[in-house]
Amino acid sequence: MWLIDQWAERHILEAQKKGDLDNLPGEGQPLVLDDDSFVPESLRAGYRLLKNAGCLPPELEQRREALELHELLQGIKETEPEFQEVSQRVALLELKLRQAGLSTDFLHGSYGLLVRERFSEDN
Numbered sequence: 001m002w003l004i005d006q007w008a009e010r011h012i013l014e015a016q017k018k019g020d021l022d023n024l025p026g027e028g029q030p031l032v033l034d035d036d037s038f039v040p041e042s043l044r045a046g047y048r049l050l051k052n053a054g055c056l057p058p059e060l061e062q063r064r065e066a067l068e069l070h071e072l073l074q075g076i077k078e079t080e081p082e083f084q085e086v087s088q089r090v091a092l093l094e095l096k097l098r099q100a101g102l103s104t105d106f107l108h109g110s111y112g113l114l115v116r117e118r119f120s121e122d123n
Contacts, residue, residue: 067107070107
C-alpha cells in the first residue's frame with residue numbers, strides 16, 4: 001500500500017472509532033456509482049451488462065476506429081494503394097459520427113490547434 005493510502009486508511013479508522021462517520025446522510029444505502037438516469041429503465045440492465053463486458057456504444061466504437069485509421073493514414077504515403085481505401089473508410093466513419101451528432105474535430109487536429117493558440121495567447 002502507498003504511504004498516502006496508509007495515511008488515509010488510518011484517518012478513516014480514527015474517524016470511525018470517534019463516531020464521526022455515524023448517522024451521515026445516506027448511511028446504509030447502496031452507493032450510486034453510475035448515473036444511468038438518462039437511459040430508459042427497460043434498457044438499463046442490458047447497458048450495464050454490455051458496459052461490464054467492455055463493449056462500447058456504436059458511436060464510441062466508430063470514434064475509436066476512426067482515430068486508429070487516422071493514425072494509420074499518417075504513416076501511409078498517398079501513392080500507396082491502401083491509402084485510398086483507408087481514407088474512404090475514415091470519411092465514412094466521419095459521416096456516421098456527424099449524423100449521430102458527434103463532433104469530428106478530433107480527426108482534423110483543429111482542437112489541438114485551438115488549445116495551442118489559447119495557451120500561446122495567455123503567455
